[in-house]
Amino acid sequence: xxKLRIGCHxxxxxxxxxxxxxxxxxxxxxxxxxxxxxxxGAAKEIEAEDVDKFIAIAKANDIKNLVAHAPYTLNPCSSTxxxxxxxxxxxxxxxxxxxxxxxxxxxxxxxxxTGQGLEIGIQEIVELxxxxxxxxxxxxxxLETMAGKGSEVGGRFEELAEIIRRxxxxxxxxxxxxxxxxxxxxxxxxxxxxxxxxxxxxxxxERLKAIHINDSKNPIGAHKDRHEKIGQGYIGLxxxxxxxxxxxxxGIPFILETPNELxxxxxxxxxxxxxxxx
Numbered sequence: 001x002x003k004l005r006i007g008c009h010x011x012x013x014x015x016x017x018x019x020x021x022x023x024x025x026x027x028x029x030x031x032x033x034x035x036x037x038x039x040x041g042a043a044k045e046i047e048a049e050d051v052d053k054f055i056a057i058a059k060a061n062d063i064k065n066l067v068a069h070a071p072y073t074l075n076p077c078s079s080t081x082x083x084x085x086x087x088x089x090x091x092x093x094x095x096x097x098x099x100x101x102x103x104x105x106x107x108x109x110x111x112x113x114t115g116q117g118l119e120i121g122i123q124e125i126v127e128l129x130x131x132x133x134x135x136x137x138x139x140x141x142x143l144e145t146m147a148g149k150g151s152e153v154g155g156r157f158e159e160l161a162e163i164i165r166r167x168x169x170x171x172x173x174x175x176x177x178x179x180x181x182x183x184x185x186x187x188x189x190x191x192x193x194x195x196x197x198x199x200x201x202x203x204x205x206e207r208l209k210a211i212h213i214n215d216s217k218n219p220i221g222a223h224k225d226r227h228e229k230i231g232q233g234y235i236g237l238x239x240x241x242x243x244x245x246x247x248x249x250x251g252i253p254f255i256l257e258t259p260n261e262l263x264x265x266x267x268x269x270x271x272x273x274x275x276x277x278x
Contacts, residue, residue, distance in 0.1 A: 111153055
């Protein structure tokens, strides 16, 4: 029986070893963390001894497929030159930081074109990735599916596919699907076969590397991006249970981004493990 790989966002304030211990305490065998303050700013210095302790904890408890998350402030397709340059500098620095825990994922929001138009936005994301990806030596970079609010890029599978197609060396470029985001973007998760078939046709299932498993506070197609606890939103427990059991998601890490603290995440992990059929 294949194990469900599931976890949540964990705080980096106590360091890597503390994240490992927190994961163990809630029965998580993967997790996500912000590479720096989610609102941007300087990153905390990484201590090699702390990472070594974490690696030992992870090995002993089968914790792997980490999904690091770029800050929310990162916008690689802003109309402002300095904002785009800042995004590039942050991502280049984050690629160095990811080398402390090689073989994992780095997830980022494609950004908002801020009135420039989708075509220009996509091209600017491609230009950034053409510079960043060659430095991602042991990391797979993931574009996140978005809810399509405002001038966001990534609300349609076609937009992500176009970015991937244009990037020169895209072998270490994938997608993190967010269930709340695609629901809010208008993809009807009641028909999972159709959604995954469309993703496969447009992007390719081989590019699907991680899933943010979240309920939504909004009805389908709301384009608002407001996460809800599992089973308490418009998507519902039945559909989210089908997501973790679908053949298209087999072996993929699931990350909870619901409005919870550790105890709440522990309960959701147990809830979904009980729904998993292996």
